[in-house]
Amino acid sequence: MDLEAEFTTEPFLAERHGEPPEHATRAKQAALDAGLDTTFGPLGTTVRAEDEILLAALPEIVRAAMRGGATRVTLRLNVLPAQEVPARHGLASALEQLLGEVAAELGGDLADLTRADKQRAVRLLEERGAFSLRKSVPAVAEALGVTRFTVYNYLNREDT
Structure with a gap:
């Protein structure tokens, strides 16, 4: 089964020179390092993967955010219906x-x-x-x- 997780890290800091806070970039990098399909945005990061891969990666993503200065990580996890799972080619x-x-x-x-x-x-x-x-x-x-x-x-x- 495919899952989608959206997580936000706090505190929300004013962007300096267009750069996101360190806790957000560390969490994103942990997701990328885990091989997750990652979309990084100003209000949160969304990752998609098969359930076993995504669930195994979440602890390291949270640890990375906390090491980067996050005081809170909020997570939303959804099972993707078959029609929402993108084709993996083309x-x-x-x-x-x-x-x-x-x-x-x-x-x-x-x-x-x-x-x-x-x-x-x-x-x-x-x-x-x-x-x-x-x-x-x-x-x-x-x-x-x-x-x-x-x-x-x-x-x-x-x-x-």
Whole structure:
């Protein structure tokens, strides 16, 4: 069975120069070291894996966060229904196709777009389901020439 765990580490510290706190980066690194499919965001980290792999990795993730200065780790654990478990192949090419479509629609290389057009690109990708694909945020950030945190900010931005 596949599981998804989302964990947050506290205290929430104001980001300095766009850098997350050490306890968050240590927890993320422990998840990556365990080979987990990891999505790192400003409000938490999500990991997905088979139950035995994920459950075995959680103690080290928590220890890493605490060693990095966390005073609290909050964990949410879910069993993924079969229809939510992503296929383990072909997703990279699907994301590449979506990135190519959006680049063509916006008239150029995504990294060369203005800030407003990059925000529009993220909205278009979200509408088309790009962020449901594995490792999509880092790939989109690389294509846009921005950080993952910037992509998350664009995703959380409310249009006014």
